[in-house]
Each structure stands twice: as C-alpha cells, then as structure tokens.
Amino acid sequence: MEELKKTVAMEALSFVEDDMVIGLGTGSTTSYFLKFLGDRIREEELEIYGVPTSHQSRLLALEYGIPIRALDEVDAIDIAVDGADEVDPNLNLIKGRGAALTMEKIVEYRAGTFIVLVDESKLVNRLGEKMPVPVEVIPAAWRAIAEEIEVFNARAELRMAKKKDGPVITDNGNFILDVKFERIDDPLDMEIELNTIPGVVENGIFADIADIVLVGTPQGVKKLER
Numbered sequence: 213m214e215e216l217k218k219t220v221a222m223e224a225l226s227f228v229e230d231d232m233v234i235g236l237g238t239g240s241t242t243s244y245f246l247k248f249l250g251d252r253i254r255e256e257e258l259e260i261y262g263v264p265t266s267h268q269s270r271l272l273a274l275e276y277g278i279p280i281r282a283l284d285e286v287d288a289i290d291i292a293v294d295g296a297d298e299v300d301p302n303l304n305l306i307k308g309r310g311a312a313l314t315m316e317k318i319v320e321y322r323a324g325t326f327i328v329l330v331d332e333s334k335l336v337n338r339l340g341e342k343m344p345v346p347v348e349v350i351p352a353a354w355r356a357i358a359e360e361i362e363v364f365n366a367r368a369e370l371r372m373a374k375k376k377d378g379p380v381i382t383d384n385g386n387f388i389l390d391v392k393f394e395r396i397d398d399p400l401d402m403e404i405e406l407n408t409i410p411g412v413v414e415n416g417i418f419a420d421i422a423d424i425v426l427v428g429t430p431q432g433v434k435k436l437e438r
C-alpha cells in the first residue's frame with residue numbers, strides 16, 4: 213500500500229511547473245508528494261510556493277524545504293494536490309479522515325486544477341459505501357447537530373481523540389462528527405444540505421471539485437479525469 217502511495221505521489225510531480233503556487237493537502241499519501249516536491253524544488257531551484265491545508269502540511273513543508281504562503285498572501289492557486297478517503301465514478305470525494313477537511317476544501321475549491329491521489333481501495337460505486345462523512349462542527353452545537361442529522365437517515369458519532377482525553381479538536385478548534393449514511397443518492401445535494409445546518413462549519417463531501425484522480429494500482433497509475 214505504501215508503495216502505491218509513493219507511486220501516485222511521484223506521478224503527481226509531472227503536473228508541477230516552475231513559478232506555481234501549489235495547494236498542499238493533508239494525509240499519508242500527500243506527505244510523500246510533499247517530500248518529492250521538496251526534493252525537486254531543491255534540485256531544480258524552482259520558485260514554487262505551497263499553501264498548506266493543515267498544521268500537518270505546514271510542518272511537513274517546513275521540514276522538506278517548501279516555501280509557504282498563507283491563502284490570503286497569494287493571488288491564485290495553480291494546482292492543489294491531496295488524498296481522499298473515497299472516490300465515486302463521477303470523481304466526487306469523501307475527505308476528512310485526518311480532520312483537515314475545512315481548510316482542504318477552502319484551498320482545493322480555488323485551485324486551477326485539483327489533483328487527487330489515491331490507491332485503488334478508495335474507489336467506490338457510491339459515496340459513503342465504506343467511510344463515514346466527517347462533519348466539522350462548532351463544539352457547543354455538536355449534540356443538536358448529531359440529532360438533526362438523523363433526518364437524513366444517518367447516524368452521527370462524535371470523533372474521539374486517541375492520544376488526548378475527550379474529542380478530537382480540529383486545527384480550527386472545532387469537533388468532528390462522523391456521519392454514517394444509509395445511502396447518499398446525490399453527493400452535491402447532500403453536501404449543500406449538511407452545510408445549511410447552523411453550527412456546521414464544513415463537511416467532507418467534495419462534489420464536483422476534483423479535476424484529476426491518480427489511482428495507484430499494482431499495474432501502474434491510472435488517470436481519471438472529469
């Protein structure tokens with residue numbers, strides 16, 4: 213699995229050109245991309261800036277020597293590169309296993325080209341088949357939102373931390389509800405619906421945002437395009 217992640221991460225480098233501003237995604241697959249990007253910037257003396265989507269990607273960019281800029285310091289983002297938890301046949305995504313979905317969506321929505329890196333185990337026929345949809349919520353509203361979400365035929369669970377007592381706290385100081393749907397018929401509609409609940413900051417359905425998905429398979433990298 214790690215080899216497949218490295219292969220797609222390496223393939224993503226072919227989209228990188230000098231003078232680009234690049235959205236830096238979060239997660240284990242993207243972390244390989246950041247390493248390779250740092251190597252390439254150094255070897256080819258490229259003038260590239262990265263816009264991090266999380267504390268994780270910011271720290272990795274510092275470690276790998278990728279110059280960084282905040283979103284409000286750049287005029288535009290040329291490409292963004294990130295992993296995903298699920299990809300459906302229309303290239304709609306679920307993201308947010310790492311709780312970084314809000315900043316990821318903010319940056320990737322604005323990228324000229326959004327490139328997604330996955331291995332083939334992430335491909336599904338219908339979003340929500342394997343993974344819950346993470347929803348970032350204002351802490352005071354978590355219980356009310358969890359109850360409201362049941363109208364969508366879904367169950368919401370507060371995500372608990374592993375190396376801290378109590379719930380996961382996002383980079384923005386919020387909680388995460390992991391929402392397991394019975395069925396998601398229309399990802400774009402559900403993405404919009406969830407965000408209309410007061411107290412919801414953002415949700416992990418990324419409908420109609422991905423431009424290119426690079427899929428790592430034992431036979432090589434497959435390129436899916438919208």
Ligand SMILES: O=C[C@H](O)[C@H](O)[C@H](O)COP(=O)(O)O
Nearest residue numbers: 239240241295308310311312
């Ligand atoms: O919040 C985390 C992100 O959405 C990740 O990009 C996503 O979970 C994929 O991560 P990985 O490449 O580690 O499977």
